[in-house]
Amino acid sequence: MVASIKSAGKLSESSIRSQDDLEKVVEQEQPKKKWRWRVDTSDAPKEIFNRTLYLSILVFGVLGSARGYDEGNISGTLAQVSFKKTFGLSDPHKSKDEVANLKSNIAAMVQLGSIGGSLLAMYTVDRLGRIRALQQVCIIWIIAAIIQITSKNVGQLYAGRLIEGFAIGQTTTIGPLYTAEVAPPQIRGMCGCIFAGAVYFGIMMGYFANYGTALHMLNTSQVQWIAPTSIKIVLAGLIFIGSFLLCVESPRWLVKVGKVELAAQNLSKIRHLPPDHPYIVGEVADINELIAIEQEAISGSGVFDKIREILTVKSVRYRFFAVATMSQLLGQWSGANAVTIYSPELMGFAGYKGVERLKMTAVLGVVKFISAYASAFFIIDFLGRRKALYTGITLQMISILFFAIFVTVVPNATEDVPLPLTASEDRAAKAALASLYLSGVGWTMGFNSIQYLLGSEIFPLRIRSFAQSAIMVLHFANQYGNSKALPKMLLSMHKFGAFYFFVGIMAISLFWAWFFVPEVAGRSLESMEDIFSLPWYMIGRKGAELCPDHSEVSKIHVNSSGHGNAYDGKLDYDEKTSVHHDEGNSLMVKDSNEKDLEKEVKK
Structure with missing residues (x-):
């Protein structure tokens, strides 16, 4: 600020008696900022926080409900009597192990397809652009839903869920990338968490759709599971229409493909500022400068060049393996997704039966939905990435530990035909249920906010979509393994053992978050390279300060x-x-009147 006032008025040294006098003037000019429970955006042009930005982010953010609705829907559908009868889950000739395997295959088929979808996103997101990629995802999603609701055998159901996975796998690259690229730095975390929160918006809708049909439809009716599954078509259609009416293509992608003039126009639209405004010119200059540096650093842009860069460039290797990969590995094995997908069964562990399981599962969806958006609006940018992660992991770990102790102390609650609970055991069961809800709060505050956000923030633009897609391959591969493993872990580890395993993973996660994850809240995307150029042992603990x-x-x-x-x-x-090399644009700088500024300084 001191430098800016000097250069703005081009003051002579004699006009200012001392540096201290000038700093006092600066302090008087700047109003004291009041503490408030949200990010301070008063230092940025107010126009950049506008309706166009929020509507564009809303469409791409709601895309997160694709994955969420499937998880919430399939968890209740697996418990529906008509679904069990149609696809052999209630077949008395099948052993417990066979039923568990069939159940896990049905639940995990979308995760398996999502691995392929994430690989496909490496091509579609950069080749088609963010908006066109979103639109083709919606079309695939609708086709997959139609295949599922017309299924008469488990083979067709597998095919429909596998194809749906190809759509969902792409959403986890498209949504976070777009929101990170268009959001101002001050609220980038919040905008990125709109996608993460929409996952739980979808889960909540899926839970309530299943609960409603179980409550009001006959168990023998196929509509009991077909109606909730059909809602996927409605969701995909609304997002598809919204992408045409409400969205502006990412300026950063346009610069990357050489459409600089269109990028400036789109940035102007989404910031509600004229194209020659200093903020627009400065942001375009940042993007251009970074791309110029990247193009000098590498000669190729093929798949093998990107893989080689991830493996051989030290700063990129750290980002990929130490931060993004570990966030997926630790997050997926912390137990949160197992709780989401198999929540009706876990509600049975806490003493609930029949439709009551679906009711309490629906309440879990509400808790996660509210906590996800509370974290998005009041925590992730205000506290920062690291503190949010610490707090969330700690709360999740304590809650899962309590549930593990309950299952250990009251093993009869987990029996297929549970014995009646004593008064004290019944109170403990209710506390165990509350601990599951609190674990959901911790997950949405910590790992769920970070797992999509970090990958979309920290990678260079030249490999951002490729790296995010690769990370999402790991995301779904681990989720698939987790979904397949939990039923058998509950059988082989005496049911409580799986939850102690999750607690151990979260204890490791706390150290990882402290040592490896840097604070990047409020930084521009183009400034990330500086942090990751530090020695590896300083990046997480001291990167933001240095x-x-x-x-x-x-x-x-x-x-x-x-x-x-x-x-x-x-x-x-x-x-x-500030030095600019943009030939097409220049900052419109007003030459200040030196005498007027000198008078103000003297005052």
């Missing part, structure tokens, strides 16, 4: 006193430390 954000956008501030040097005093821009 490498402040020096991007052009970070140097543009709202100047409420009216004495800035851009746009008639509305903005203050640090010219001294």
Whole structure:
């Protein structure tokens, strides 16, 4: 700020008696910021937080409900009497192990298809663009839903769920990438968590759809499971229409494919600022500069070049393996997805039977939905990535530990035909149910917020979509393994053993979050390289402190006193430390009147 006032008025040294006097003036100009339970955006142009931005992010964010609705829907569908009868889950000739295997195959088939979808996203997201990629996903999703609701045998059901996985696998790359690329740095975490929260919006809808049909339809009616599955067609259709009416293509993708002028126009639309505004020019300059550096650093852009870069470039290797890969590995084996998919069975462990299991499962969906968006709006940007992760993992670990102890102490609650519980055991069962709900709160605050967000933030633009897609392959591979493993873990590890395993994973996760994960909240995407160029053992603990954000956008501030040097005093821009090479555009800098500024300084 000191440098900006000097350069704005081009003051002579004699006009300012000392550095201290000038700093006092600066302090007087800047109003004291009040503490508030949200991110402070007062330093940025207010126009950038607008309806166009929020509607675009809403469409891509709601895309997260694709994965969520399937998880919530299939968890209740597996418990529906008509579904069990149609697909052999209630066949008395099958052993417990055979039924568990069939159940896990049906539940995990979408995760298996999602691995292929994530691989497909490596091509579609960059080749088609973010919006066109979203639209083709919606078409695949609708086709898959139609195949499922017309299924008469388990083979057709497998095919429909596998194809749905090809759509869902792409959503986890498309949604987080788009929101990270269009969101201002101040609220990028919140915007990214719109997608993560939509997962639980979908789960909640799936839970309630199953509960409603179980409550009001006959067990023998096929409509009991067909009606909830059909809602996938409605969701996909609404997102498809919204992508045409409400979305603006990512400016960063447009710059990447050489459409710089269109990128500036789209950035202008989504920021509600004119194309020659300093904020727009500065942001485009940041993107151009990063791409120029990247193009000098590498000669190829094929798949093998990107794989080689991940394996051989130290800063990228750290991001991929130490941060993004570990967030998926630890997060998926922390037990949260097992709780989501098999929640009706776990509610039975807590003493609930029949339709009551679906009712309490639906309540779990509400808890996760509310906590996911509470984390998005009030935690992830306000506290930062690291503190949110610490808090979430700790709460989840304590809650799962309590549930594990309950299952150990009251083993009769987990029997197929549970014995009546004593008064004290019944109270413990209710506490165990509450612990499952709290574990969901911890998950949404910690791992769920981070697993999509970090990959979309930390990678260079040249490999961002490729790396995010590769990370999502690991995400679904681990989720598939988790979904397949849990029924057999409950059989072979005395039911409580699986939950102690999850507790151990979360204890390791706390150390990982402290040592390896840097704080990147509020930074521009183009400033990430500085942090990851540090020695590996300093990145997580000291990266944010040692490498402040020096991007052009970070140097543009709202100047409420009216004495800035851009746009008639509305903005203050640090010219001294800013150099631009954009031939098509230049900053519209107002030459301030030196005498007026000197008078203000003397005041």
